[in-house]
Amino acid sequence: MTQIINTFADISSDYDAAFVDLWGCMHNGITAHPAAVKAMQDYRTRGGVVILVTNSPRPWDSVADQILGLGVPDDAWDAIATSGDSARAAMFRGVVGSKIWFMGESPRDDDFFKPLKIIDDPVEIKKVPLEEAEGIVCCGPFDPLADVDVNRPEFLYAKQKGLKLLCANPDIIVDRGDVREWCAGALAALYTEMGGESLYFGKPHPPIYDLARRRLAALGKSPSDPRIIAIGDGIGTDISGALQEDIDSLFISGGLAAAETKTDTTPDPQALSDYLQTEMISPTYTIGHLR
Template sequence: MTRIIPTLSDISTQYDALFVDLWGCVHDGVTALPQAVAALQAYRKTGGKVVLVTNSPRPHAGVEQQLVTFGVPDDSWDAIATSGDSARSAMFQGVVGKRVWHIGYPGDERFFAPIGVIENPIDVQPVPLDQAEGIVCTGPQDPLADPAVMRPEFLLAKQRGLKLLCANPDIIVDRGEQREWCAGALAQLYTEMGGESLYFGKPHPPIYDLARRRLAALGTDIPDNRILAIGDGVLTDIAGAMGEDIDSLFITGGLAAANTKTQTQPDPGALNAYLQKEKSNPTFAIGYLR
């Protein structure tokens, strides 16, 4: 049974590290959420470690720069693990071939910048679909457009047997008051059409392996039963934590705010109904990280 808590500090002494989602928890895609930042700063002052675990397709250095623009101070976190880091490592190891058709936002070309942590990386080249050996999806070209607009291209890609590397398994995000589609929506469509999609962010194991490595690099050996995962996505953050057997704190005021009738806190009945519908069982829940 999920327990609704008033603040992070009510349970934080049970954990030595946090795996914290960003979008919808620490910022809203436009600016930092002050109460969340203050909660993480207070936790770190007690000696706890904070690893930001995000499905952003950006490398961790790009996310760090983005946090500055959003006003998230660097004393609120210790390390960053991104879906982009994990996906780029796989891409440069040749998981979808050398010649790839890229689907993404303008500016996502940085995803193909050389990577220094892979021994003998392959030379990956973006090419048109009809020349591609595989697909790299960092996001839709238009995040407001229905993913179904990709059906004609995906039909051709499926017929050619191309695998799709998904750099961000999120289906949707809220940028301020605007809801947008993510790469995960396109990968989901491609899979439904009979194609093969490969995922490297939450809820899939590669990003948790990366998060643990980032945590270990801080010089701490923390077992899973002392790690708390925090996020607003039951299909990503909470499902991933459940799969890794890590305790979780569900932020109900993010993607599921309407479903859980969250004002300051979720309505208990609405929360239980939503979790039963989604077959999800977070350890704790709270309206907003604070």
Template sequence: MTRIVRSLAEISDAYDALFVDLWGCVHNGVTAYPAACEALIAYRQRGGIVILVTNSPRPRASVERQLDGFHVPREAWDSIATSGDSARTAAFTGAVGTKVHFIGSPEEKDSFLTAPKILENPAELEIVPLDEAEGIVCTGPVDPFADPDTWRPDLLLAKTRGLKLLCANPDIVVDRGESREWCAGAVAKLYTEMGGQSLYFGKPHPPIYDLARRRLHAIDHKVEAGRILAIGDGIATDVRGAMGEDIDSLFITGGLAASETKTGQDPDAAALNAYLAVENSNPTYAIGFLR
């Protein structure tokens, strides 16, 4: 049974490290949540380690700059693991070929196509039209507000050519302020439903947790899995990923599932239980907002 809590401090003494989601948890895509940042700062002051684990398709350095722009204090976190870094490593080892068709914004394209420094002999990627590609790299739809059906013609061509799609952000949707946008995960989901093959590197899939653990162990290699708490508002990403990694989770109900869980300051217990039953999910704890 999921336990509803009122603050991170109620449970944080049981954990040496946190794997913390960003959008819907620490910020809303426009600005930081002050109470969330204060809770993380307080946790670190008590000796805890905070690893930000995000499905952002951007490299870590780019996410750091974004967080500064959102006024997330540097004192609130220790390190960052991004889906983009996991996906870039795969791309530059030839996971979908070397002639790739890129789907995403120009900004994401520039950052994604910089080879990771950890690779000694990265592949040389060439961006080509879809009909010349060996594979696809998707950091997100070019128009995040467009109906997903507009992607079908290109995805059908890709499927008939047997192309793999590398998904740099498994999130389906994200809320930027008051606007809901489609993410790369929506493209990959549709491609899979159409019979194509999609490769995922963010939550809830193992590669990003491997990266998060490497970030954590670079700070303190003694932290055990049972002393890690995953925090986030994505039931299909943050919570499912934590369940797959056999680590505890704190579900932020006031994000993507705010209406389903009838969250004001706190979730409605009956609505929360009904939602979790439908999602076949069992987070360890739930809270309205990180605080």
């Protein structure tokens, strides 16, 4: 059974590094959560290392610029591991071919195609119409408010052609302020449901955790798994990924599951228990909001 805590400081001394989610944890898509920012600043002051582990389809530098604009300063984190960087590496290695049909929002997602220096002899990627494509790169829906079923005709055609879909963001939904939006993970799930093949590189899948550990190593840090904690509001991404990686987790119940867990400042214990039982998952700790 999960343990409800009041502040991250209650348990932070048990961990040398934190893999911290961004959206729903550090910010709401519009503005930063000041208490979460301070919690990470305080943790770093005490010697903890903060790796922001995000399913954003953007490169590290683009995410850093974005969150600074939202009010998350660079003294609240040490490094960033993005599903975008993990997926970009796979794309430039040619896992879905060189001619791709791109799903996303331009110009917001254009940074996904920036050169990646760590790949030797990268594949030359060309965006083409679906009829000419060898594969699909999905950073998100064309319209994040539209039902994902609008993509069924294109997906049926793509499946019949045997195209693989590279999913740069496994999240199903996010809340931008008070507005719920669809993410690339919802499209990938639909494509898989229809019989297509989707490739994932963000939470809860191993590639992004490998990247997060490489970020730690680049900082000269190599804590053992029991000294790492994953923090986030996605039960099927942040918490599920932590369990698969055999690391502890802190569930932010006031994010995506705020209604189900009846979280205002703190979750309702019975509602939280019912929710976790329904999801068949148990985070190590739970807190209403990161603070």
